Amino acid sequence: DTAVSQTPKYLVTQMGNDKSIKCEQNLGHDTMYWYKQDSKKFLKIMFSYNNKELIINETVPNRFSPKSPDKAHLNLHINSLELGDSAVYFCASRDVNSPLHFGNGTRLTVT
Amino acid sequence: QKEVEQDPGPLSVPEGAIVSLNCTYSNSAFQYFMWYRQYSRKGPELLMYTYSSGNKEDGRFTAQVDKSSKYISLFIRDSQPSDSATYLCAMSFNTGGGNKLTFGTGTQLKVEL
Secondary structure, three states: OOOOOEEEEEEEEEOOOEEEEEEEOOOOOOOOEEEEOOOOOEEEEEEEEEEOOEEOOOOOOOEEEEEEOOOEEEEEEOOOOOHHHHHEEEEEEEOOOOOEEEEOOOOEOOO | OOOEEOOOOEEEOOOOOEEEEEEOOOOOOOOOOOOOEEOOOOOOEEEEEEEOOEEEEOOOEEEEEEEOEEEEEEEEEEOOOOOEEEEEEEEOOOOOOOOOOEEEOOEEEEEEE
């Protein structure tokens, strides 16, 4: 069973488009995250939700909007995509006494 | 200067070698230290988790934390080709829900036959 699953796995789109990435976890965790990994493998947190409430919002452009319909899901919508948005986006989840569990990433390429 | 510095490599070693991977950090408030392994096209997975200074051993892996020097290490004994991956150090201020991890940039390791 996949603990943290993201869709799509690959996303190729043109500048200016709007796209969404979906994430679901079946671990019963209360906290979910979005991380961005650049071409140099640097992982940086973007957002964190705890039980559907936003608790961390790093300095991310407001073109990025996370949405958590319930505590098992955290989606990421990106408006007006730019070339610099090309990266691998990882969803993750954890509970108070558990380590961070990552999905396998969504590789976004903006052309 | 980044909060967490890690040599990106790549590091290439023969099978059976002892591997030493290191990170330095600048914020003395970090209390929890982790090592993640990331295979190509996969998400990072937790390898080791330590609190404050000291050593922790798990099979062929040993994690060391020296808070006085702001320096952490991961040692891999008897390295195997299956250890070839990117190793990311990570650290946080607390372990409660809502904390955030600060990652190093990762060291790419290749273990050759």
